[in-house]
Amino acid sequence: MATITIDEKQYTVEEGRNLIDAAADLGIDIPHFCYHPGLAPDGNCRMCLTEMEIRPGQFGIVTSCTIRIKDGMNFRFNSPAVLDNRKGIMEFLLINHPLDCPWCDQAGECKLQDHSFDHGRGHSRFVETKRVPPKKDLGPHITLYTTRCILCQRCTRFCDEITGTSELGVVQMGSKSEIATFEDVPLDNKMSANVADICPVGALVTKDFLYKPRIWHYEKVDTVCPGCATGCNTTLEILHQKVYRTKPRHNEEVNGYWMCDEGRFCYHGWQDVDRMKAPLKRVDGELAQATWPDAMDAAVSGIQAVLDGEGDSAMAVIGSPVATNEENYLLRRLGAEAFGSPWTGLDRKPDGEAWTSKSGFHIDADKTPNTRGARDMLGAGSLEDILRGIGDGSIRGLYVLGGDIGRTLSTEEAEAFRKLEFLVVHDVHRSDLAELADVVFPGTIPFEKNGTMTNGQGRVQRLNPAFPPPGGAREDGAILRYVGQRMGVDLGGTDPAGVLEEIAGNVEGYAGLTYDLIGDQGAMTGGEGPSEAAGG
Amino acid sequence: MATPLEFTEATRERAAEILDRYPDEYRKSAVVPLLHLAQEEWGYVSPEAMACVARLIGCSPVKVAEIATFYPMFNREPVGEHVLAVCHTLPCALTGCGSVFDHLSEKLGIGLGETTADGRFTLRKSECLAACDRGPVLLVNRRLHTHVSPAKVDEILAELDKG
Numbered sequence: 148m149a150t151i152t153i154d155e156k157q158y159t160v161e162e163g164r165n166l167i168d169a170a171a172d173l174g175i176d177i178p179h180f181c182y183h184p185g186l187a188p189d190g191n192c193r194m195c196l197t198e199m200e201i202r203p204g205q206f207g208i209v210t211s212c213t214i215r216i217k218d219g220m221n222f223r224f225n226s227p228a229v230l231d232n233r234k235g236i237m238e239f240l241l242i243n244h245p246l247d248c249p250w251c252d253q254a255g256e257c258k259l260q261d262h263s264f265d266h267g268r269g270h271s272r273f274v275e276t277k278r279v280p281p282k283k284d285l286g287p288h289i290t291l292y293t294t295r296c297i298l299c300q301r302c303t304r305f306c307d308e309i310t311g312t313s314e315l316g317v318v319q320m321g322s323k324s325e326i327a328t329f330e331d332v333p334l335d336n337k338m339s340a341n342v343a344d345i346c347p348v349g350a351l352v353t354k355d356f357l358y359k360p361r362i363w364h365y366e367k368v369d370t371v372c373p374g375c376a377t378g379c380n381t382t383l384e385i386l387h388q389k390v391y392r393t394k395p396r397h398n399e400e401v402n403g404y405w406m407c408d409e410g411r412f413c414y415h416g417w418q419d420v421d422r423m424k425a426p427l428k429r430v431d432g433e434l435a436q437a438t439w440p441d442a443m444d445a446a447v448s449g450i451q452a453v454l455d456g457e458g459d460s461a462m463a464v465i466g467s468p469v470a471t472n473e474e475n476y477l478l479r480r481l482g483a484e485a486f487g488s489p490w491t492g493l494d495r496k497p498d499g500e501a502w503t504s505k506s507g508f509h510i511d512a513d514k515t516p517n518t519r520g521a522r523d524m525l526g527a528g529s530l531e532d533i534l535r536g537i538g539d540g541s542i543r544g545l546y547v548l549g550g551d552i553g554r555t556l557s558t559e560e561a562e563a564f565r566k567l568e569f570l571v572v573h574d575v576h577r578s579d580l581a582e583l584a585d586v587v588f589p590g591t592i593p594f595e596k597n598g599t600m601t602n603g604q605g606r607v608q609r610l611n612p613a614f615p616p617p618g619g620a621r622e623d624g625a626i627l628r629y630v631g632q633r634m635g636v637d638l639g640g641t642d643p644a645g646v647l648e649e650i651a652g653n654v655e656g657y658a659g660l661t662y663d664l665i666g667d668q669g670a671m672t673g674g675e676g677p678s679e680a681a682g683g
Numbered sequence: 684m685a686t687p688l689e690f691t692e693a694t695r696e697r698a699a700e701i702l703d704r705y706p707d708e709y710r711k712s713a714v715v716p717l718l719h720l721a722q723e724e725w726g727y728v729s730p731e732a733m734a735c736v737a738r739l740i741g742c743s744p745v746k747v748a749e750i751a752t753f754y755p756m757f758n759r760e761p762v763g764e765h766v767l768a769v770c771h772t773l774p775c776a777l778t779g780c781g782s783v784f785d786h787l788s789e790k791l792g793i794g795l796g797e798t799t800a801d802g803r804f805t806l807r808k809s810e811c812l813a814a815c816d817r818g819p820v821l822l823v824n825r826r827l828h829t830h831v832s833p834a835k836v837d838e839i840l841a842e843l844d845k846g
Contacts, residue, residue, distance in 0.1 A: 313743035318752040329745035330730045 149218040154225055162218065166211040167195055175224065178233065178262045180240075180347045181299035182212035185404035186308055192240075192299045194262065196232045198223035208232060230266075237267040243278045243322065244348075245294045253349030255362040259297065280325060286314070286334035288353050288408055289343060293325055296350035302326060302342040309405065311505025312336040326350070337502055337510060340408045344394055355412060356392050368613045369396055369667055371600055373417070373469060373593035374410030375499075376511035376518055378602030380668070381406060383414070383594060388614040390414040390594060398668055401606060407502075407510050414594065420552050420576045423589040424618025427581070434577075434587065439619065446586040447633045449569040453544030454486065456568070461541070463490030463533050466525045467548035467573075468515035470623060471598030471610060473646040475517075475524035476654070477627040477638050478548055485634040490542060491525040492533035493518070496554050511603050515551060516593065520601030523654055523672070530560075537563045546630075548623060549574035549581065550590050556580055571630075573623050589620035597622070598643040599665060601672060607660055608669035688731040694724050698739055710740045714750050718757055727758035755809065763798040765843055768809035768822040769831075779832070780819035784808065786833035790840065 181192035365384035395406035426442030464482035501512035536542035817829035
C-alpha cells in the first residue's frame, strides 16, 4: 500500500495502481477518454491531465492514466491549471465534433457529453468551417460516424491488444486523421462489436442498436450469456418485454470487459422464435392446444400408465444444458422420487467452433451455457445411454427438459423417440422434439430464467429474469413441481435460492454455495471437474 | 483490391538488407525505408504496395497505411517525373510564394495536384520545409531551392529540361 496526497488530503491506495483506477477506488472521478481498464494506457486524449509534485514544491502537468502509484506522491486534481487544461482539451476535442446529440445514438451514455457538461467551457471560439467526413461502414456489425470521433484509439488498441486482428488504424495526418480499415479488410472478427461499447463517444455504433429507443428508457437486468459454456456476464437492456441490447458486464475471472459477437446478438434468435404460449396434448394423433389442467392430467396419466406397465424403471428423464441448475436438480428429483427411475440423461448439442483471442478471451466449443452444471445436477448419465435404453425396450416413457432453440434431432434420436409409449417435453417452440411428444409444456428461454448456471470453468453464476414468460408459458421449475405434486411428491418451494440451498446440501462440489455468496460475480464449485472448457 | 504486388528480385534483396538492420521483434521499424523502396519501384505507394510492405514486415496492412498516409513524401497517386512542391506556410507566403506558385502553374499549364499531359511535372503545395529564413522555398524532387522567384523558376525548369 502507498500513502498519497490528493488536494492536500491523505489517502492510502494500492501501490503500482494506475492513478485513474486508484482515484476511482476512492470515489474520485478523473475525466478521461482514451484510458480503458481493459486496455494498456495510451495517454493520447489528454483529458486526464492532473498536477503532480515533480520536485519539492513544484507541480507539473501529467497524464493520470500513465502514472503508477508510489508512496509519497502528491497530486492536485482541482487546481486552476488542471481545470483550465480540461476546458482547453474539451474545446479542442469539440472543434470538428458535429454536436449532433439530438440524433446521436450515444446520447445519454456519452463521455463527450458528460465531460462537456462537467468540464467544458460551454461555447467554442472556433469560427472556421467544421470538417464533415462521411460515415463509414467498417464491417458486418459496426458503422463509424467519422465526424463524432475524437481519435482516442480505444478501438484500434482493442483490435491490437485483445483480438490481435489489427483491422483498425488511424490514417492521414493532423485534422484529417480518421479511424479506418484497409481497402478490402473489414472490421470482421469474433469480438468486433466490443469496439462500440468502449467507444466513449457516438462514433462507433453497432448496426444492431442504431436508431433504437433512447438508452434511458431501458430497464437493465444482469444475467449470463446463454451462447456458450464460457458464460460471459452480461447486462440486458429491456423495454416492453423485449431485449434491445446485450452488453458485457465486467468479470475478471470469466470475460473481462468483453463478449463475443455471436453471444451479444444471440438474443435475436431466442426472442424471434415463434413461442409456444399454451400446453399441447396429443388428441387423435395430432398435437392440440390444451388447458394447463387438461395437459397436466394427460401427462400424469400417461406417465402412470408407463410406470404401471411391465418391467422396472420404465420412465427416464433427460436434462437440459440450457436449463438452470435448479431446474435440472428438480428434474432429477422428479425422476428419482416420482418415477422411481435410475435413468437420467443430459442432452448434448454437437460442438461448434472454439476460439481464443490474443488476450485469452475464450469462446467455448460447447454452445450451451450449462452443460457442466446440468451434468453435476443429474449425475453422469448420457443421452446415448437413454437412446440405448429405448432401443432395448427398458425405457418406455421419457420426460425431457427441452428449450434449446438451436437443437434439432438427428434421425436416430427421432427414430428412438418415436418408439416411446409416452413422451413429455418442456419446450419454447414447436421444435421437432415437441412434434414427437404426447404432452408439451411451454417453458422459458434463458432470459426468463431465475436461477444459477455453472460455466465450463466450474463457476456458478446467477441468471436474473428479464421478463416473465409469454402467455401461458410457465417457469420450468414450477411445471416440474406441479407434476411432482400431482404424483404425490413434494419438490419444495418455488424460490431458486431455496433450491440452491438444497443443492448445496446434496450435490458434490456445491457445498457452501448460497445466492449471497454467488452474488453478481459468481463463485467456484469446490472440485475442479474434468471439463475441457476454460474461460478467459 | 487489385492483384497483389511483389518487389522485383533486386528490390527484394535491398529490402532484406534493410530488414537486417532491425532486430526481429522490431521488424515493423523498417516500414518507412521499405515504403521509400516501394515508391522507388512503382513511383507511388498504392494500397497494393502497402500490402506488399505489410507482408514483408509481418503486420496488418492498415498499420502500413497509417504511416504511408501520414507522411506527405509518400505519393499515393501516380506522379510525374519531377514533383514540384511550393511551400505555402506563413513565412513563405509573406515572401511571395503565391507568385511562385502562380508562375509555375501558368508555365506548366496545370493546377494544384495535377500532372502535365507529358507526365513530366506534378505541381503541389507543401507545409513548412524548415527553411523559413530563405523563403519562398521550392522542393524539386528531393532538392530544396531557396529564395525562389518567378525568374528563378524559369532557370530551374530550364535546367530540368536539359535533364
